[in-house]
Amino acid sequence: MTALETLGQIPRLDLRGFASPVQLLERFSQEIGVEVWCKRDDIGTVGLAGNKVRKLEVELAYALANGATHLVAEGSRLSNATRAVAAASAALGLKCTLLLCHDAPNEPVGNLMLDGLFGADMRFVGDISWHELGQRAESLVSELEQAGEKVYRLPIGCASERSCLGFALAYGELRQQMSQQGRTARTIVHASSSGGTHAGLVLGNALHGFESEIRGIVVAEDVYSDVVGTYLSFAQGGARLLGAQVALTRDHINITEDYLGEGYGLPLAGVYEAIDLLASKEGVVVDPIYSGKAVAAIVDLASKNELKGPVVFWHTGGYHAVFDPSYAKRIWSSIGRLATVTL
Ligand SMILES: Cc1ncc(COP(=O)(O)O)c(C=O)c1O
Structure with missing residues (x-):
């Protein structure tokens, strides 16, 4: 059996019920001059969805099999x-x-x-x-x-070598959806902190012959003392679980702290403009802590001509943080056209 076949057969719970849609962000793309698609992992069935659900589908199948x-x-x-x-x-x-x-x-x-x-x-x-x-x-x-x-303890961010297999599978799901549209994702951009998402996408990409560039936008500082090494260990561990012969090195971990701004949950120049742009052009909501920083990165990299399209913005969820009163106030006050509306 190939590693991809093994991946297709790993024990997995179905906590979502469907493949998350992928959609072309037509007006957003026109605005920034690069073709951008959105993988909607913010949509789902369990607990307001988000990227953790994919990890839990694999991790909790294992936990249940062990009697948790x-x-x-x-x-x-x-x-x-x-x-x-x-x-x-x-x-x-x-x-x-x-x-x-x-x-x-x-x-x-x-x-x-x-x-x-x-x-x-x-x-x-x-x-x-x-x-x-x-x-x-x-x-x-x-x-x-x-x-x-009988306790099963999940690691920080639910990130582990096993849970990243959920995102290795997700890469295949996206690839198939893009190919149905006659497209291949050249670049995938996502918010990153505990690393399971990045490691899984890197592994999935490797198993499919490195078709895409996976770019993680780091949104939390000091999660690990060796961030690249820890991400890599998840991806390598995932490959080991599959018996896959892929030589992954530190060079395959492509992350940047350029869009961390003042730190986890703290401001980044351009993040509120990016939230506004995506919402007003596409009706898609991102938050200022996680996915908003990834969208701000996409806007900035596009303006510098540093983004190869088609790009997929992987929406990892967390959008309901915009209802947190402190963020809601900042979003509202940063949108110029609302300044004239009296509340
Ligand atoms: C909404 C959202 N996006 C992205 C991330 C980062 O994903 P990962 O922890 O897999 O790096 C998280 C993790 O906390 C998250 O909650």
Whole structure:
């Protein structure tokens, strides 16, 4: 069996029910002078979708096969990953405990409200480092196991060598959709932090003969001490699980921090203009934390003639952050034509 055939047969839950659509962003493309398509992973069935669902489809198939009754995940209190784990737990009838950095907020906003709605037990651990958070998660797992639970702990951002196979599969899904349109994605641009998305797309691309350039737009600083090395280890580990003979090196990891701006969740010049452009030209919503920074990168790279089309903007979800009051205010005030509307 070839590695691609093995990939096609890996145990996977169907948490989405359909292949996410890919659509040509016609007016956006005209505006920036490069042909851009959008892979709509913001659309889906479980817990407001997003890129984590693809990872969980593979990771949780493995967890269930190993008898898991209880999922544990850690992250920031606004994490899309922990929200996706909470939603998937509800969908699968599993218990879920989330270990969340920072203190409980005064208001139940955004993902935190959803975590509660999906029935997760939430534990707030204050402002601690990722390392300490990991240690607390280990203690939590022991506590739950002593109470008789069969625990499966998801890594930060649900990124692992196994979960990245969900994105290796996704690359094949996109390739087929683009080929039905008579196109090949020369460049794929996506927001990146824990690395599972990038590693999976890099692996999928490698398995299909390196047809595309995969460009990760880093949106969070210091996620790992060796970011490139960690991303690469996911992709190589995924290849190993498939028995694939692909020689992936650090050169295959193509990421940039040029669009991080002031940091995770903090401003980047051009991000609100990019959000406005995509929304007003296409009716597609991106947020200022993740996918908005990828769109800002596309606009900027196109203006510098550094983007080979057809480009696919991989919409990784997270759009509901625009309803967070602080972001909503900034989006509103940055859009000139709204300045005259009195609220
Ligand atoms: C909306 C959104 N886009 C992109 C990413 C980055 O994906 P990855 O963690 O696979 O690098 C995340 C991860 O938190 C996310 O929530």
